[in-house]
Structures are given as C-alpha cells and as structure tokens.
Amino acid sequence: MRRAKLYRYSLPMEAGIVLRNQRLKTRDGLLVQLWQDEKCGWGEIAPLPGFSLESVEQAQQGVQHALAQWLQGASLSALASAFNAMPSVAFGLSIADAELRDALPQTGNYACAPLCHGDPDALYQRLANQPVAKVKVGLYEAVGDGLNVSMLLEALPHLRLRLDANRSWTPAKAEAFARYVAPALRSRIAFIEEPCQTREQSREFARASGIAIAWDESVREAGFEIRAEEGLAAIIIKPTLTGSLTRCRELIAKAHRAGLEAVISSSIESSLGLTQLARMAAWLTPDTQPGLDTLDLIQSQLVRPWPEAARPLLDVSALEVVWQR
Numbered sequence: 001m002r003r004a005k006l007y008r009y010s011l012p013m014e015a016g017i018v019l020r021n022q023r024l025k026t027r028d029g030l031l032v033q034l035w036q037d038e039k040c041g042w043g044e045i046a047p048l049p050g051f052s053l054e055s056v057e058q059a060q061q062g063v064q065h066a067l068a069q070w071l072q073g074a075s076l077s078a079l080a081s082a083f084n085a086m087p088s089v090a091f092g093l094s095i096a097d098a099e100l101r102d103a104l105p106q107t108g109n110y111a112c113a114p115l116c117h118g119d120p121d122a123l124y125q126r127l128a129n130q131p132v133a134k135v136k137v138g139l140y141e142a143v144g145d146g147l148n149v150s151m152l153l154e155a156l157p158h159l160r161l162r163l164d165a166n167r168s169w170t171p172a173k174a175e176a177f178a179r180y181v182a183p184a185l186r187s188r189i190a191f192i193e194e195p196c197q198t199r200e201q202s203r204e205f206a207r208a209s210g211i212a213i214a215w216d217e218s219v220r221e222a223g224f225e226i227r228a229e230e231g232l233a234a235i236i237i238k239p240t241l242t243g244s245l246t247r248c249r250e251l252i253a254k255a256h257r258a259g260l261e262a263v264i265s266s267s268i269e270s271s272l273g274l275t276q277l278a279r280m281a282a283w284l285t286p287d288t289q290p291g292l293d294t295l296d297l298i299q300s301q302l303v304r305p306w307p308e309a310a311r312p313l314l315d316v317s318a319l320e321v322v323w324q325r
C-alpha cells in the first residue's frame with residue numbers, strides 16, 4: 001500500500017539575509033511524506049531563489065506528476081533521477097525514497113563548520129573548540145578580508161579556515177587578499193571556494209599564492225568534470241542544487257577517487273532537510289565536516305529538530321496540505 005502527502009511551507013527568515021543581490025524574506029518549499037506498507041519517508045524540495053532555475057510552483061507540478069506514477073507502481077528512485085532540469089525535486093524525492101527503504105542511516109554529523117560572523121569576542125568563544133570554520137570573503141575590501149583572516153588564524157592557532165569568495169575577485173583583488181595573509185598562515189586555509197570570476201584565474205591564484213581552492217558553482221556547470229588538479233583541495237556538493245542522491249553519490253565517489261575532499265553543504269533548507277544532509281555527511285563523507293551552519297537563518301525549525309537547537313519547532317499539523325492521494 002502506497003500513500004503520499006505534499007505540504008507547502010513558508011518560514012520567515014532572519015532580517016537582512018541577502019542572496020545574490022536579492023533579499024530573502026521567507027524560505028519557501030515543499031515537504032513530501034510517503035508511506036509504503038508500515039514505512040514512512042520524508043523529503044524536502046526547496047528551490048533556492050537566485051540559485052535554482054525551477055520555481056516552487058514548477059517543482060510542485062513535477063512532484064505531483066511523479067508521485068501519481070509512483071502510486072501506480074513506478075520506481076521512485078528512477079522517477080527522481082529523471083528530474084535533470086529540477087535538481088531540488090530529484091533530491092527531495094530520492095531522499096524520501098531512501099528513508100522508505102531504510103537506506104539513509106540515522107546517525108548524523110551535526111558538528112558542522114560554523115559560519116563566522118558577528119563581534120570578535122563572541123566569535124572567538126564560539127570557535128574555541130572548533131577544528132574548522134567558514135568565512136565569507138569578497139563582500140568588502142579584499143585587503144580587509146586578508147587582515148581579518150590573518151587575525152583569526154593568529155588568535156586561534158588550532159583553527160583551520162574554509163573561505164568562500166563566490167567568484168567575486170578579479171586577479172588583482174585575489175592577489176591583494178593573499179598579500180595580507182602571511183605565507184606561514186596559508187596552509188591553515190583548508191581551501192577558498194571559487195576565488196575568481198573564471199576557473200583559470202582561480203587556478204592561477206592557487207599556483208601563485210599556495211592557497212588551496214575548492215570548486216562549488218563549477219560542479220553544477222555543464223561539461224564540468226571532477227579531476228585532481230594542482231592546488232585543488234575539495235569540491236562542494238549542495239544536493240538541493242545538484243540532484244538525486246544517486247547523482248550526489250557519484251560526484252562524491254569521483255572526488256574521493258581523485259583524492260579530493262567532498263563537502264556536503266546547505267542550500268538553506270529547513271531543519272528537516274538539514275538533518276538529512278547531516279545524515280548523508282556522516283554516511284558518505286565521514287572524514288569531512290559538512291557546511292550546514294544555516295539553521296539560524298530561518299526563524300523556526302520544521303517537523304524534525306536539529307539536535308539541541310533553540311529555535312521553535314513547527315509541527316506538521318501547522319502546514320498546508322497541497323495534495324494527497
């Protein structure tokens with residue numbers, strides 16, 4: 001016996017969250033709840049404005065179409081993998097399918113790399129016992145970023161940093177950044193995600209500075225192939241922007257075969273989606289801390305809590321059911 005329910009949610013975000021030049025006031029998405037015999041599985045389908053090409057409305061149409069076929073006996077993982085044009089749908093359906101088949105282990109890696117922001121005193125306290133943290137760079141002056149990163153690395157000698165420039169630097173700005181990070185500190189930068197506007201410029205920056213890089217946006221571009229490259233340390237996998245669990249596993253396996261780290265990372269899912277990503281991370285990237293420190297960007301948690309998180313939890317009974325069979 002198969003049954004399916006589709007919910008829509010809209011959760012207020014903290015004030016002032018800006019993504020790719022657009023202010024995000026609410027986080028909107030779908031939850032799918034599936035039953036097969038005595039088993040139940042959940043998935044979250046949450047296209048991210050500014051990043052995903054599909055809208056929530058388009059995703060909902062796609063999900064309903066796929067679920068109607070699943071209820072007729074079709075394989076959900078095959079249906080999910082067919083959603084190449086809507087990665088959020090492919091991921092949400094495939095993770096619900098994995099829960100139904102008990103294929104997603106329960107243990108999660110909830111020790112993710114904290115995102116650094118706020119006043120220095122509170123930040124230093126928060127980082128006191130952390131092996132690795134993440135800093136966004138490229139939003140202000142590159143020299144200021146260099147000074148800030150150097151200060152953190154000098155103040156906290158046990159700490160390694162992941163940086164993320166989201167392709168914002170020209171080669172000159174990237175060089176200005178590196179000039180303000182002493183060579184002795186550079187090896188404690190685990191990587192910087194996409195420092196420059198082009199991949200070739202980012203490779204050249206890595207060669208010249210000795211600072212390792214990681215691919216994030218590139219991984220989702222047509223024709224990109226994961227391979228070992230000089231100066232390349234990691235690839236970032238954001239499943240909601242990437243596709244089905246099968247596709248994510250292929251990319252992770254390819255990265256590991258090439259000697260690269262694979263970092264499972266948030267697309268600002270709710271606590272339900274984030275806990276599933278933490279479980280994927282414990283299972284598929286056991287030696288790597290995932291990049292999931294985005295829970296506090298949304299004002300409430302949803303259905304399943306993140307361990308020990310303080311935010312109020314919204315129960316499923318508060319959600320609008322948009323479709324059920």
Ligand SMILES: O=C(O)CCC(=O)c1ccccc1C(=O)O
Pocket residue numbers: 051113115134164166216265266267268290291292293294
């Ligand atoms: O990777 C992380 O640690 C947090 C997630 C994150 O940075 C992010 C989340 C959503 C969209 C883009 C980005 C980004 O990599 O800039």
Ligand SMILES: [Mg+2]
Pocket residue numbers: 164165166193216217
């Ligand atoms: Mg990034």
